[in-house]
Amino acid sequence: MTPGNNGASTPEDDDPFGYLYADGQANGAQPPSGGGGYGYPGSVNRVRPVGERQYGGQQAAAPTAQYQQPYGQTVPQQQAYGAQPNAAYQAPESFGAPPTQQPPSYGGGRGGGRGRGPNTKGLLIGAIAVVAAVVIGISVAMMNGNGDTKTGDQAGSTPSASQSASSSPSPSSSASDAAELPKIDAKALLLGGGATTASDIDGAKADGGVYVTGFNAVGATLTWNVSGIAKSGGYRLYVNYGVPGKDATATLTINGTAQSRPLNLSNFAKAPEGNYEKGWTETWASVQLNKGTNTIKISCEQGDQCDVNFDQLYLVNG
Structure with missing residues (x-):
């Protein structure tokens, strides 16, 4: 053709x-x-979809038979020619510009950033704050503990009246306070009951080495009429004395009133028995004095152990 x-x-x-x-x-x-x-001219001019033709008003469907590929693989039945496309599918160009894809978020970072790990900076700051708080708490506790210890030591260092009456004072504290209050040597004291002065035993601190002896008898006395007390209150009466390596006692009377406990004249020097020269030492007792003039008397009364020599008497604020 x-x-x-x-x-x-x-x-x-x-x-x-x-x-x-x-x-x-x-x-x-x-x-x-x-x-x-x-x-x-006069040819048929019809617009129709690809694969579709009209014969007598009916639609001719495309072949639907399956065919075999080599090696026995079966291809599934294809959609008929002229069938409407799947409604779920639409070409990308029908939606305009393709949507912008957001990068996947992996979490864990601040603001959901991509690939960021846990907020280690915040954890580090928190840990430092905890350590600082612990260190500050320990420092405050140690400071408070030191303050309490210091206060306790200060409270315990002050002796009671009963302790002071039976202990020997330190020479440094007594010497500093003695300059402010009256002091008297043995030869200026008023003696009675057989008491007298002597200077044949070395070691006495009084002027010329004079001391009171002959006191080892009931009724022996020495009296100090002290004046110049600026105000009434508590004081310490210091007594220098010597014993022959053994303890002694005497009665202390202030302004006519005998003290409830004897004056402690122990062998604080630890002298051997019978040795007066090595037995010189010092003791003190708490006394209440009035403003102005007061009378202080030491006597050997019944029950006292009075084998003792007296050297000096003086007062300090107490």
């Missing part, structure tokens, strides 16, 4: 490309224009 219009009665016999040949052009074949059909 030659190209051109051979008088076919059906659209299938039209040669859509007849206009390309000389004999087709001679028979009036025209190229398509403006949405018209191909080929010769």
Whole structure:
């Protein structure tokens, strides 16, 4: 068959490309224009989807049979020609520009940033704050403990009246206070009951080494009429004395009132028995004095152990 219009009665016999040949052009074949059909005049010009044709008003479906690929693989049945596309599918260009994809968030970072780990900086700051608080608490506790210990030591260092009456004072404290209050040597005391002065035993601190002796008899006394007391209150009476390596006692009377406990004249020097020269030492007792003049008396009373020599008497604030 030659190209051109051979008088076919059906659209299938039209040669859509007849206009390309000389004999087709001679028979009036025209190229398509403006949405018209191909080929010769009077040819069928219908617009239809690919794969679909109308025969007697019915739609011809595309073959649906399966076919075999080599090696026995079966290809599933294809969608019929002319069928409507799946409603779930739409071409990307129908939606305009493609949506911007957000990068996946892996969590864990501040603000949900990508690939960030846990907030280690915040954890580090928190740990440092806890350690600092613990260190400050320990420092405060140690400071408070030191303050309490110091206070306790100060409270315990002050002796009671009963302790002071039976202990030997330190020479440094007594010497500093003695300059402020009256002091008297043995030779200036008022003696009675057989007591007298002597200077044959070395070691006495009084002027000229004079001391009171002959006191080892009931009724022996020495009296100090002290004046110049600026105010009434408590004082300490210091007594320098010597014993022959053994303890002694005497009665102390202030302004006519005997003290409830004897004056402690123990062998604080630890002298051997019978040695007066090595037995010189010092003791003190708490006394209450009035402002102005007061009378202080030491006596050997019944029950006292009076084998003792006296050297000096003086007062300190107490």
